[in-house]
């Protein structure tokens with residue numbers, strides 16, 4: 001067996017692993033990364049964030065072509081198949097892989113392809129199949145192995161009409177009807193994508209409202225717009241079983257109800273990728289979801305082993321995973337730059353898009369904070385009228401006395417971009433963070449940034 005020595009070995013080349021690898025290398029460490037896929041990028045690039053966003057973008061363009069009256073002069077509404085739309089995602093994935101592969105080369109980071117398994121706390125073996133010919137020794141190890149869809153045992157995921165959030169990208173036909181079980185972020189995003197393609201979606205949800213961590217008005221708006229696109233949302237229904245044959249699937253709910261469709265997408269939960277790591281060799285255990293516990297420095301119960309990204313659970317976002325990876329590497333190689341990742345905005349790429357940062361009205365009410373609301377509706381913003389993207393709202397929550405911004409909630413076109421303007425002001429220390437910024441600042445016109453001025457004036461008028 002070949003032996004190699006490194007300062008830091010990272011397991012998993014998704015955003016968390018990449019963030020850790022790049023920061024450790026920039027700080028002078030000798031770094032190796034082990035990835036069990038043939039290409040870097042992680043589930044983020046191959047099955048999750050990137051393909052779903054590329055798909056959604058293509059679907060939005062189709063909706064625009066099919067519904068904007070201007071396009072009728074050049075043709076009738078057109079139908080697109082799922083595989084056709086998926087081509088857009090494939091193009092983006094290969095660009096991302098190329099770019100990210102170059103990052104590793106440029107920073108002299110050794111990339112090993114194979115499955116990493118601990119021999120002891122300082123030794124990681126790289127397996128290809130059942131054999132390992134490569135042994136890596138390291139001062140520190142960062143586990144960044146991500147997560148996979150959690151699969152109940154009574155569902156046959158090999159059936160060609162049954163999918164989870166990873167395998168849905170292998171769908172080779174366009175169903176007319178689809179059942180999506182689980183209305184978390186992934187379930188809602190795919191409900192938007194498929195209903196945008198004209199598929200009749202049954203979105204079945206164990207809870208009593210969609211994405212209940214969101215501001216209530218925004219969660220209501222999402223329900224409204226999904227229904228408007230033909231989705232049927234069923235709340236408070238638990239999964240019992242799914243039967244499948246060559247022509248359709250039937251899902252039975254715990255309440256006894258049955259629904260039938262051409263395809264079934266299971267989107268209820270993910271678990272940490274820890275089962276093949278040989279954690280027993282280092283005395284590490286996981287919770288029931290396969291996730292690792294870490295402290296405020298991303299250190300596991302084993303002193304030289306860190307864990308970041310989806311494998312540690314919340315918030316399970318690529319955005320946070322990358323920053324957590326950088327933070328763990330800083331803790332290892334430049335502790336003065338360490339920054340715990342706790343202020344994470346929410347970006348949800350449903351149609352319409354949703355994004356928020358800070359507290360919701362429900363939280364502020366529970367905390368008895370005297371707050372006021374400022375709103376701007378996109379239909380009244382010139383830029384949104386020009387782009388024909390009038391669906392949406394920006395809502396600023398602020399303290400009645402100090403005018404300090406407490407929360408920004410937005411839905412509509414580009415919401416995930418728009419929220420960052422508010423976030424930047426919210427993060428300012430002291431009096432830098434007040435509603436006054438938006439009334440005393442000249443914004444380009446016409447822009448969506450103008451919505452902040454409109455919302456701020458609306459809020460001040462309520463005082």
Ligand SMILES: Cc1cc2nc3c(=O)[nH]c(=O)nc-3n(C[C@H](O)[C@H](O)[C@H](O)COP(=O)(O)OP(=O)(O)OC[C@H]3O[C@@H](n4cnc5c(N)ncnc54)[C@H](O)[C@@H]3O)c2cc1C
Nearest residue numbers: 012014015016036042043044048116146309310316317318
């Ligand atoms: C459909 C979908 C849409 C999403 N949309 C968004 C979004 O819009 N925005 C957002 O911020 N987040 C989004 N996410 C979440 C995001 O994809 C994850 O939070 C992110 O991928 C986590 O990054 P990671 O580096 O922890 O893990 P991953 O990206 O999962 O990468 C981990 C890598 O480690 C590899 N690995 C696992 N075990 C081993 C081993 N033993 N040896 C070697 N390699 C191993 C895996 O194969 C994988 O390549 C989405 C997820 C899904 C499923």
